[in-house]
Amino acid sequence: MDGQPRERLWRAIAAAAEVPGRRDSWAQTVCLACVETLDQVDAAILALRGGTRSEEVLGASDQWAAKLAELQYTVGEGPGVEAFGSGSPVLVPDLSVEQVRWPGFADAALAVGAAAVFAFPLRYGAIQFGTLELIRHRPGGLPSAQRRDAALAADLATAALLRHTREAERA
Numbered sequence: 001m002d003g004q005p006r007e008r009l010w011r012a013i014a015a016a017a018e019v020p021g022r023r024d025s026w027a028q029t030v031c032l033a034c035v036e037t038l039d040q041v042d043a044a045i046l047a048l049r050g051g052t053r054s055e056e057v058l059g060a061s062d063q064w065a066a067k068l069a070e071l072q073y074t075v076g077e078g079p080g081v082e083a084f085g086s087g088s089p090v091l092v093p094d095l096s097v098e099q100v101r102w103p104g105f106a107d108a109a110l111a112v113g114a115a116a117v118f119a120f121p122l123r124y125g126a127i128q129f130g131t132l133e134l135i136r137h138r139p140g141g142l143p144s145a146q147r148r149d150a151a152l153a154a155d156l157a158t159a160a161l162l163r164h165t166r167e168a169e170r171a
Contacts, residue, residue, distance in 0.1 A: 008033075008036075008037050009033055009034070009037040009038070009149065009152070009153060009156075010152075010156060025059075026059070026160060027046045027058035027059025027157075027161075028059035028060065028061070029059070030044075030046055030059060030132075030153075030156075030157050030160060031043075031044035031045065031046055031059045031060055031061040031065065032044075032061050033153075034061070034132070034134060034150070034153050035061045037149075038134065038146055038149060038150060038153070039146075040136065040140075040142050040143065040146050041118075041134040041135070041136060041146075041150075042135055042136050042137050043060070043061045043062055043064055043065035043068070043134070043135040043136075044060070044061045044065060044132065044133065044134050044135070045057060045059070045060050045061075045065050045066070045068065045069045045080070045131075045132070045133040045135070046058045046059040046060075046122075046130070046131075046132055046157055046161075047069060047080060047130050047131050047133070048122075048129055048130040048161075049080070049081070049084040049128075049129065049130050049131060050129075055069070055072075055073045055080075057069045057070075058130075058161070064112070064113070064135075065135060067112060068109055068112065068114055068117075068133075068135060069133075071105060071108045071109060071112070072105055072109075074108075075102075075104030075105045075108065076104075077102045077104055077105045078102050078105035078106075078109070078117070078119075079092050079102075079105075079117045079118070079119035079133065080117075080119045080131040080133045082102075082119070083119035083120060083121045083131050083133075084119075084121055084128055084130065084131050086121075087121050087123060087128050088121065089118065089119065089120045089121070089147070089150075089151065090117075090118075090119045091118050091119075091141065091142065091147070092116060092117045092118065092119075093116050093139055093140055093141040093142075094115065094116060094139040094140075095109055095110050095114060095115055095116060095117065095139070096110060096115070096139070113137055114135050114136070114137070115136055115137055115138050115139040116135070116136040116138065116139050116140060116141075117133060117134070117135050117136075118133070118134045118135075118142055118147075118150060119131050119132070119133045119134075120132045120133075120134075120150055120151055120153075120154035121154065122154055122157060122158045122161065123158065124158060124162060129161075130161070131154075132150070132153060132154040132157050134150055
C-alpha cells in the first residue's frame, strides 16, 4: 500500500484518535480502517492484553472478529497471545497447518471460517500492552508491503491508544 491508500489508513486512524471520550468507537474505527485499506484483510481486532488470560477487546471490525477474539481468550492460545508474549509479529498464513501449535484455537477458528491470522504487538518502547490482529477467510500470506502497512497500523493504533489513555487520566 503506497501513497494514497497508506495515507487513507493514517488519516482514518488519526481521525479516530482525535475523537475525545469515544473509547470503544475509536478502536472499532481503527479496525474498520484496517479492513477498508488493507485489501488482504477481512476483519480486525484491537485488544489490550496483560497475559494469556488477561484481555480486553477494545474494538473489532465486526461480530465475526469479536467471536474470534473471544475464542482466543477462552482457549488461552493463538497468534495474538503469542505476539503479545514474544513482542514480535506472528504471521499465520494457514491456520490448518498450526493445529499442533494452537490446537484449541486453530480448530475453533477454522470452524467459524478463519483461515489466516496476522497478529502485531502494540508496544511503546519495551512496554507491550496489546495486539492488532488481522484475519482472513482464505489462507495465504500477506505481501511484504501489506506486512509493513499492518505494522504501521499497529504503531498508529498504539499512538491513538496512548492518547486516549492520557485524556482519560486528565479527566
